[in-house]
Every structure is written in structure tokens, then in C-alpha cells.
Amino acid sequence: xxxxxxxxxxxxxxxxxxxxxxxxxxxxxxxxxxxxxxxxxxxxxxxxxxxxxxxxxxxxxxxxxxxxxxxxxxxxxxxxxxxxxxxxxxxxxxxxxxxxxxxxxxxxxxxxxxxxxxxxxxxxxxxxxxxxxxxxxxxxxxxxxxxxxxxxxxxxxxxxxxxxxxxxxxxxxxxxxxxxxxxxxxxxxxxxxxxxxxxxxxxxxxxxxxxxxxxxxxxxxxxxxxxxxxxxxxx
Amino acid sequence: xxxxxxxxxxxxxxxxxxxxxxxxxxxxxxxxxxxxxxxxxxxxxxxxxxxxxxxxxxxxxxxxxxxxxxxxxxxxxxxxxxxxxxxxxxxxxxxxxxxxxxxxxxxxxxxxxxxxxxxxxxxxxxxxxxxxxxxxxxxxxxxxxxxxxxxxxxxxxxxxxxxxxxxxxxxxxxxxxxxxxxxxxxxxxxxxxxxxxxxxxxxxxxxxxxxxxxxxxxxxxxxxxxxxxxxxxxxxxxxxxxxxxxxxxxxxxxxxxxxxxxxxxxxxxxxxxxxxxxxxxxxxxxxxxxxxxxxxxxxxxxxxxxxxxxxxxxxxxxxxxxxxxxxxxxxxxxxxxxxxxxxxxxxxxxxxxxxxxxxxxxxxxxxxxxxxxxxxxxxxxxxxxxxxxxxxxxxxxxxxxxxxxxxxxxxxxxxxxxxxxxxxxxxxxxxxxxxxxxx
Numbered sequence: 001x002x003x004x005x006x007x008x009x010x011x012x013x014x015x016x017x018x019x020x021x022x023x024x025x026x027x028x029x030x031x032x033x034x035x036x037x038x039x040x041x042x043x044x045x046x047x048x049x050x051x052x053x054x055x056x057x058x059x060x061x062x063x064x065x066x067x068x069x070x071x072x073x074x075x076x077x078x079x080x081x082x083x084x085x086x087x088x089x090x091x092x093x094x095x096x097x098x099x100x101x102x103x104x105x106x107x108x109x110x111x112x113x114x115x116x117x118x119x120x121x122x123x124x125x126x127x128x129x130x131x132x133x134x135x136x137x138x139x140x141x142x143x144x145x146x147x148x149x150x151x152x153x154x155x156x157x158x159x160x161x162x163x164x165x166x167x168x169x170x171x172x173x174x175x176x177x178x179x180x181x182x183x184x185x186x187x188x189x190x191x192x193x194x195x196x197x198x199x200x201x202x203x204x205x206x207x208x209x210x211x212x213x214x215x216x217x218x219x220x221x222x223x224x225x226x227x228x229x230x231x232x233x234x235x
Numbered sequence: 236x237x238x239x240x241x242x243x244x245x246x247x248x249x250x251x252x253x254x255x256x257x258x259x260x261x262x263x264x265x266x267x268x269x270x271x272x273x274x275x276x277x278x279x280x281x282x283x284x285x286x287x288x289x290x291x292x293x294x295x296x297x298x299x300x301x302x303x304x305x306x307x308x309x310x311x312x313x314x315x316x317x318x319x320x321x322x323x324x325x326x327x328x329x330x331x332x333x334x335x336x337x338x339x340x341x342x343x344x345x346x347x348x349x350x351x352x353x354x355x356x357x358x359x360x361x362x363x364x365x366x367x368x369x370x371x372x373x374x375x376x377x378x379x380x381x382x383x384x385x386x387x388x389x390x391x392x393x394x395x396x397x398x399x400x401x402x403x404x405x406x407x408x409x410x411x412x413x414x415x416x417x418x419x420x421x422x423x424x425x426x427x428x429x430x431x432x433x434x435x436x437x438x439x440x441x442x443x444x445x446x447x448x449x450x451x452x453x454x455x456x457x458x459x460x461x462x463x464x465x466x467x468x469x470x471x472x473x474x475x476x477x478x479x480x481x482x483x484x485x486x487x488x489x490x491x492x493x494x495x496x497x498x499x500x501x502x503x504x505x506x507x508x509x510x511x512x513x514x515x516x517x518x519x520x521x522x523x524x525x526x527x528x529x530x531x532x533x534x535x536x537x538x539x540x541x542x543x544x545x546x547x548x549x550x551x552x553x554x555x556x557x558x559x560x561x562x563x564x565x566x567x568x569x570x571x572x573x574x575x576x577x578x579x580x581x582x583x584x585x586x587x588x589x590x591x592x593x594x595x596x597x598x599x600x601x602x603x604x605x606x607x608x609x610x611x612x613x614x615x616x617x618x619x620x621x622x623x624x625x626x627x628x629x630x631x632x633x634x635x636x637x638x639x640x641x642x643x644x645x646x647x648x649x650x651x652x653x654x655x656x657x658x659x660x661x662x663x664x665x666x667x668x669x670x671x672x673x674x
Contacts, residue, residue, distance in 0.1 A: 016377070023380045023381075023383055026383055027384055028385045031385050142383065146380040146381055
């Protein structure tokens with residue numbers, strides 16, 4: 001009896017440690033986006049280098065968390081909530097790693113734009129704006145994961161619509177730039193890639209939020225209408 | 236104990252007495268019957284009071300302690316007294332805890348109490364706001380789950396709490412925190428989060444200032460030295476020399492302007508508080524500003540004057556005139572030909588306000604808080620072209636601050652700006668109607 005209690009206590013603390021590590025990875029990825037977007041706005045070289053140098057650390061987190069997940073599955077054979085948690089963590093980590101890739105992409109693209117220096121990215125405040133929304137979504141998704149709060153997760157899913165709208169606005173604006181002055185086309189395309197990367201970050205944050213709802217409620221809310229999802233989250 | 240023994244003996248004696256009388260007068264059976272009845276009564280009394288005690292213990296409250304007679308009353312009285320004392324003590328403790336809690340909440344720093352596993356046990360409001368945590372629902376959550384900045388996580392993991400760590404929060408936008416963990420009482424930890432945004436900004440301003448002064452002076456100096464060398468080393472025709480000398484004079488003038496402005500600033504900084512009994516005739520001053528503005532604009536802008544209210548200012552005329560004319564000059568510089576510039580002087584909430592409204596290029600919102608910094612420029616090229624030293628608004632702000640006035644800037648890029656100098660009531664007096672009063 002005493003030994004099984006001891007075991008289950010150990011199991012709980014393993015799961016808690018795993019969750020904490022996912023959140024640490026999330027914090028790192030969040031900082032990566034912030035640094036990359038700040039680099040885009042200010043053009044400071046050291047910021048781009050910082051993002052690019054930190055990327056392997058994000059990848060390291062993904063690999064080690066995934067390994068831990070399989071270890072727990074093999075050794076503990078989790079069921080119900082615990083199993084859902086492990087599955088969701090495994091998916092969330094993939095999303096986080098992709099977000100890390102997008103941040104790196106933003107840093108590389110910004111570096112190129114600033115080296116060429118034709119369109120003034122400082123003037124392009126929309127990227128910073130939409131970047132802030134994406135970071136906020138990621139932060140909320142991580143908060144929802146830390147607190148296992150399905151309602152907050154549902155809010156993240158709703159935010160994704162805003163980011164999609166902003167993305168379309170940026171595309172329209174870039175098209176007018178390119179029509180006015182064809183010399184800006186290559187820079188404009190790179191800014192488009194950056195905007196797209198940020199839009200993808202929003203999508204990944206949304207996936208993470210859906211995973212939280214899956215853990216808490218046990219229902220898969222991917223590809224469902226927002227109203228249904230919200231009802232599910234609040235039920 | 237003895238007391239109880241005595242009392243029990245007395246009660247038994249009281250039972251034995253009537254039983255004995257009946258025994259002697261009626262008979263043995265009747266005597267025993269009376270004795271047994273007495274014992275039963277006694278038992279009933281005890282059972283009833285025991286029941287009341289148990290009932291009371293379920294909901295202990297000093298006001299409802301049962302009262303009765305005899306030995307049980309003594310017991311209940313003790314209970315009552317004890318319960319009252321307890322309650323007072325509890326109240327005192329609760330007040331104490333409340334007071335400590337309030338003290339913790341009132342601290343200007345964010346405070347979080349962590350347990351041995353770095354889980355949140357308690358936090359104050361400041362910490363809630365700065366870290367986005369909830370003092371009610373997030374208790375027991377590891378702190379790194381919610382404060383996820385990599386610098387902070389590394390700090391916790393390393394476990395070396397000898398110094399603080401600097402964090403930038405993205406929750407309360409652009410805040411810089413200095414976070415320090417202080418272990419206490421064995422494995423417990425206290426986390427302090429101090430807001431160092433202001434200090435950091437000041438530090439940056441100071442660093443920038445020295446760098447900027449050297450840079451601003453070096454640029455014209457380099458040009459000057461370059462021309463000097465050219466003129467000295469090469470045989471040039473007199474016309475060319477004259478044009479070079481002209482450019483050199485421009486650069487020397489520029490350096491002189493910068494140094495003049497720096498001296499004005501430092502004079503403003505070290506001068507005593509401006510007197511409160513020297514009257515500035517604002518109407519005359521504004522009239523003068525308008526004619527200066529028209530001369531500078533050379534008919535390229537429409538300049539309107541809107542003066543409402545008959546009041547004057549108290550202070551140093553040269554400082555106020557310098558500050559206001561600086562605002563007007565800026566408006567003309569940054570407004571394209573054909574634009575409109577309005578000078579307003581009117582009563583404002585608790586005092587008076589002078590505004591310069593233009594239809595010029597405007598200022599992007601991110602620059603507005605910084606344009607009064609020394610040498611801060613929104614657009615470097617443009618400002619030099621128009622002959623600015625980068626110190627104008629810094630001087631304006633200083634001159635106004637010395638008069639307890641503030642400078643408000645509202646602007647919309649492409650639409651125009653409004654610079655407003657707000658003077659407090661203590662600096663504003665009713666306008667004197669007589670032109671001059673001889674002493």
C-alpha cells in the first residue's frame with residue numbers, strides 16, 4: 001500500500017515536471033518571437049543573431065520533452081486525463097517548435113531586408129502590431145495550459161480571427177507598395193513572408209489552445225465551429 | 236477534586252435524609268423506593284446536561300453555553316469563560332494577520348511567497364499585475380509556469396540568489412523589473428519585483444546625452460578641419476577659398492548654436508526658482524510671437540491668433556518668451572507651405588494654457604514621449620537641414636517646468652500637431668487694465 005502510494009506520488013511529480021518544462025519551452029519561444037519582431041522594427045544585428053543562436057535550444061527542448069512523454073507512456077501506462085495530457089503535450093511541443101522555426105524565419109528575413117535597406121521597415125508598424133497580437137495569443141494559450149482553463153483557451157481560438165484579418169490588411173497594403181514602386185517588390189515579398197510567419201504563429205497558438213480544451217473536457221474541438229467550441233469549453 | 240467529592244457527599248446526604256425518614260416512619264420498602272427515585276432523578280439531571288453539552292459542542296459559541304444549576308453550572312461557566320478568551324485571542328490574531336496582509340499588499344514592490352518547490356503561496360496585488368498571476372486561483376502553481384521569461388527560469392534553475400535578475404515584462408507593456416529572490420526560514424523564498432523602468436530610462440538618457448554631445452559637436456568639427464586642411468595644403472583660387480570659408484563659417488555657427496543651447500539648458504537647470512511677483516504681459520508677448528512668426532514664415536503660412544481671457548503670467552519673461560517662441564518656430568519649420576498655424580491663449584482647468592496648433596507633418600506616436608529629450612530627433616536629416624540643434628524642446632520643457640507648467644503634445648502623423656503649455660493657477664493673474672503703475 002505504502003509503496004503504491006509512493007509510486008503514484010512520484011508519477012504526479014513526473015507529470016508536473018513535464019508540464020513545467022513545456023511551459024519553460026513556451027517562455028523561451030515567446031521571447032524568441034519578441035526578439036525577432038523587435039529586430040524587425042529596430043534593425044539591430046545582435047537581436048537577429050540572438051534568435052538564430054537560441055533556436056537549437058528550442059529544438060533541444062522538443063526532443064527531450066518528447067522522450068520524456070514516451071518514457072511516461074511506457075513506464076506508467078497512463079489512462080484518462082493523464083493520457084490525454086501526455087498526448088496533448090506531445091502535440092503542443094510540436095507546435096511550439098514550429099513557432100520557434102517561424103521566429104527564426106522572421107529573424108533571417110528581417111536581416112536580409114535591413115541589409116538591402118530599400119523599404120523602411122521602421123515605418124511598417126503593422127508587423128509589430130500583428131506580432132504583439134500573436135505573442136499575446138501564445139501567452140494566453142500557455143496561461144490556459146498552466147491553469148488548465150478551457151474558457152481562456154476558447155478566447156485564444158477566437159483571437160485567431162483577428163490575426164487573419166490583420167494579415168489580409170497587410171497583404172493589401174504591400175500590394176499597393178509594389179504597384180507604386182516595383183523596386184520595393186523583393187523587400188515587400190520578404191515582409192509578406194514575415195507577416196505569413198506571424199499568422200502561422202497564431203495558428204499554432206490556436207492549436208495549443210484546442211489541446212488544452214481536449215485535456216480538460218476530453219473532446220476534440222479541432223475543425224469545429226467557434227460557437228460549438230465555446231459551448232464545449234464552458235460546459 | 237475534593238470539592239466535587241464534598242458536593243457529591245452532600246447531595247447523597249440530601250437523598251439519604253428523606254429516604255431515612257420514610258424508612259423509619261413508613262417502612263423499609265418505601266424508604267428504598269424513595270432512595271432509588273432520588274438516584275434516578277440525579278441520573279436524569281446528569282444525562283440531560285451531558286446531552287446539552289454534546290449538543291453545544293457541535294456548534295461551540297460562547298453566547299449559547301447552556302446554563303443550569305449545581306455542579307454542571309460550574310462546568311458550563313468555566314467553558315463559557317474559556318470560549319470567550321479563545322474568541323478574543325482569535326480576533327486579535329486575525330487582526331494581526333490582516334494587518335500584515337495589508338502591509339504586504341501596500342508595498343510598492345511586487346511580492347510573492349514561494350515554497351520549497353518554487354510554488355506560489357501568496358502574492359500581493361502589484362505582483363499579480365506585474366506577472367499576470369491571480370492570488371486566489373494560482374496558489375500552488377509553480378512560479379515558472381506563469382512567469383516564463385527564459386532569464387527568470389534560468390535564474391530559478393541556477394539557484395544562485397546573490398544578485399537580482401532583470402526582466403522585461405510584455406504583460407504590462409515595456410516594464411523592466413529587477414527581480415530578486417530572498418530565501419528565508421529554511422526552504423521558503425520571498426520574491427521581490429521592483430519596477431526599474433524609470434531608472435533604466437534615465438540611465439539610457441544620460442548615456443545617450445554624452446554620446447550625443449560628442450557626436451553633434453564632432454560632425455561640424457570634422458567638416459571644419461577637413462576644409463582647413465584643404466585650404467592650407469592646396470593652392471586654390473580665391474573664389475573657391477571664399478566658398479569654403481563660407482561653409483566653414485556655417486559649421487562654426489552651428490557649433491556655436493549647440494553650445495549656446497547647452498549653456499541655456501544648464502543655466503535653466505541651476506537657476507533659482509523664478510520669482511512670483513514679476514508680471515509678464517502675455518497679450519504683448521503673443522503679439523510679438525505672431526510678428527516674429529510672420530517674418531519667419533515669409534507669407535508661406537496662414538497664422539491666426541485666438542486670445543480669450545484677460546490674464547497675465549508671473550515669472551521670468553525671457554524664459555517664457557524663449558519657450559513659447561521655440562514652439563512657434565517649430566510649428567513653422569515642420570508645416571509645409573500653405574499650412575495653417577494657430578496660436579491660442581485661453582483659460583484651462585485650474586490655470587491657463589498656450590497652444591500652438593499646426594497642420595504640419597506630425598509626430599509618430601512612439602516618438603512623442605521622447606521628443607523633449609536632448610538631441611532626440613524624429614528625423615535626423617530633416618532637423619539639421621532646418622537648422623535645429625536638437626535641444627529646442629528640451630529647453631522649452633525645462634523653462635516650463637521651472638514655472639510649474641507642463642508641456643502636452645498631441646499629434647497625428649500627416650495631420651498636424653498641438654503643443655500646449657499649461658500654466659497652473661498660482662502662476663496666472665488677472666490682466667492689469669492700466670498700462671503702467673508707477674511705484
